[in-house]
Amino acid sequence: MNTPSTAVLHRTVNWKLHIAVLAVAIAFPFVFPSSFMVNFGVLALFYAFIGQSWNISGGFAGQLSFGHVAFFGVGAYASAIVQMRWGFSPWMGLPASAIAGAVVGLIIAVLSFRAGLKGSYFALITLAFAEVLRILSNSVDLTGGGLGMLIPLKRSAANFQFEERAGFYFVILVLTVLSIACAEWLRHSRFGARLAAIRENEDAAKALGIDVFTEKVKIMLLSGAMCGVGGCFFSQYFLYIDPTIVFGVDKSVEMLLVSMIGGAGTVYGPLIGSLLLAFVSDITRVLTQIQGLSLVLYGALLVIIIAYLPNGLVDLFKSKSKSKTKRIADDVAR
Amino acid sequence: MDITILAAATINGLLLGGIYTLVACGLTLIYGVLHIINFAHGSMLMLAMFGVYYLLMVFKVDPYISLFIMVPVMYGFGYVLYKGVIGRLSNSKDENILLITLGLSIFLENVALMLFKGDSRTISVSYSDIMVELGPTLVPMPKLISFGVSMLLCIGLGLLIQKTDLGKSIRAVAKERVGARLVGIDVDKIFAISYGIGLATLGAAACLLMPIFYVSPTIGHVFVLVAFTVVVLGGMGSFLGAVVGGLIVGLTESFGGLFLGESLGQIGISLIFILILLLKPSGLFGASR
Numbered sequence: 001m002n003t004p005s006t007a008v009l010h011r012t013v014n015w016k017l018h019i020a021v022l023a024v025a026i027a028f029p030f031v032f033p034s035s036f037m038v039n040f041g042v043l044a045l046f047y048a049f050i051g052q053s054w055n056i057s058g059g060f061a062g063q064l065s066f067g068h069v070a071f072f073g074v075g076a077y078a079s080a081i082v083q084m085r086w087g088f089s090p091w092m093g094l095p096a097s098a099i100a101g102a103v104v105g106l107i108i109a110v111l112s113f114r115a116g117l118k119g120s121y122f123a124l125i126t127l128a129f130a131e132v133l134r135i136l137s138n139s140v141d142l143t144g145g146g147l148g149m150l151i152p153l154k155r156s157a158a159n160f161q162f163e164e165r166a167g168f169y170f171v172i173l174v175l176t177v178l179s180i181a182c183a184e185w186l187r188h189s190r191f192g193a194r195l196a197a198i199r200e201n202e203d204a205a206k207a208l209g210i211d212v213f214t215e216k217v218k219i220m221l222l223s224g225a226m227c228g229v230g231g232c233f234f235s236q237y238f239l240y241i242d243p244t245i246v247f248g249v250d251k252s253v254e255m256l257l258v259s260m261i262g263g264a265g266t267v268y269g270p271l272i273g274s275l276l277l278a279f280v281s282d283i284t285r286v287l288t289q290i291q292g293l294s295l296v297l298y299g300a301l302l303v304i305i306i307a308y309l310p311n312g313l314v315d316l317f318k319s320k321s322k323s324k325t326k327r328i329a330d331d332v333a334r
Numbered sequence: 335m336d337i338t339i340l341a342a343a344t345i346n347g348l349l350l351g352g353i354y355t356l357v358a359c360g361l362t363l364i365y366g367v368l369h370i371i372n373f374a375h376g377s378m379l380m381l382a383m384f385g386v387y388y389l390l391m392v393f394k395v396d397p398y399i400s401l402f403i404m405v406p407v408m409y410g411f412g413y414v415l416y417k418g419v420i421g422r423l424s425n426s427k428d429e430n431i432l433l434i435t436l437g438l439s440i441f442l443e444n445v446a447l448m449l450f451k452g453d454s455r456t457i458s459v460s461y462s463d464i465m466v467e468l469g470p471t472l473v474p475m476p477k478l479i480s481f482g483v484s485m486l487l488c489i490g491l492g493l494l495i496q497k498t499d500l501g502k503s504i505r506a507v508a509k510e511r512v513g514a515r516l517v518g519i520d521v522d523k524i525f526a527i528s529y530g531i532g533l534a535t536l537g538a539a540a541c542l543l544m545p546i547f548y549v550s551p552t553i554g555h556v557f558v559l560v561a562f563t564v565v566v567l568g569g570m571g572s573f574l575g576a577v578v579g580g581l582i583v584g585l586t587e588s589f590g591g592l593f594l595g596e597s598l599g600q601i602g603i604s605l606i607f608i609l610i611l612l613l614k615p616s617g618l619f620g621a622s623r
Binding site for chain 1: 423429430437442598600601613
């Protein structure tokens, strides 16, 4: 999958697979209506969504970021501020957080790419930007400083708070479907092909006449907007945000983890990674009640994946050759 | 503003900077030679600090005596870790090493969380409370010691790199890997040794930090971004840079806290980091590449 394929534009969309996955996802809350299971589904989809936002820039375009939480945090605060300080409907938080995330993505991308930062340097500067935003949100009145912002509980769909958890489930399902559609579009479009060229060899891409700077800025803007919306969903689901929660390094790391483990630069990688993350963390919590065990496993898994499965878990599906599953899985993996 | 307050802030900033230098000089060595960013630096420091903590609690070994235990132990740990894990698994790709060290740090931090729980621990030694009068302010003795040893350590590392045969091999590998291999240097071994020395400095840092600081599984977060800032500001791979960068960062934090308040004051370090990366990524003393 890492070959910058000239066949990008001829790839077919595997509708059967998409429809099958969607059908399972829609049926899930009806088959498992317990609040524990629906919560599991919400969190798995939530991480798949923000993981996908990391994946379109980190995986498809190869711009490794350690500070995606910058977009996530401004999105979370934008939605809370629009609702609490300015009195808009919480649903307005969705466009507001997308705009906020996009603006921060634009600023970080223009500054860093203008300075020619790539690879590890880009990863480090995104981390520092997130830290600046964390400190700012910890210090100004608009965000409530270190106390954070508490969104009052008032259950009604008009208020982005649902009587049943399933309401949240379907909101995040729609967002995740959109994010997967976006990844699928990148897999097919000329824009996606240009990003793949940049990921594989930036100098060669430049030599081919690709405007590397603009393409990278565009994908960071898109990724920032998507991640900002994730922040909005987070604040409405948990009804409380503070600087350490929404600008903490661990959120950035989780986004990176689900994509890298599932398969960076693949359409279904983040979903596979997040299902595993949610599953492992629930299992370890229920069975052992040992704090931190799931992340121990995840850290180890990251090392193993980098070493032996650089394209993530989706590669496991790919190795079954000469069967129909291969064709389907290949499509997933690409 | 009162001149004594400024003087006190300066002294505190310099002492703080000494600690940052100590943590950063291993990082700069690892970067300078291997050209890799050791994201696990903070969690390695955490491990070493727990080592010092338990040496005192279980075996009643004074933190300063622990220097003679922790430095070789961390060296050996670093050597083996590089040989066994990092070097073998990364296929020598820059970004892979970054991700592997990230994976390692997640792993180590959470193992520590399982073993030691989340709370912070401090130690008390007989000399914790000895104060020294330094100009307008009183400074705890262990802080002065840590500052002094930190400077000596940086000089020592600089001499090691500049004057010894080992240092010559390290510099050769840093400059030109293929060429170094051609003249008979075992490049992989030099990598492992450099990583080992980098962690050995953390062993020393842990011994000096423990009497004046606390340890918790997430203590690495306190230092990791700061250490990167020091290294980038001074110039990756430069020991003089680590000293000057450390002192500047320490002063920035101290004066930031004085003028902007406790919470907003931390912003200075991150801003320096961003500005130096944007404007002069080679840093103050780094060779431009």
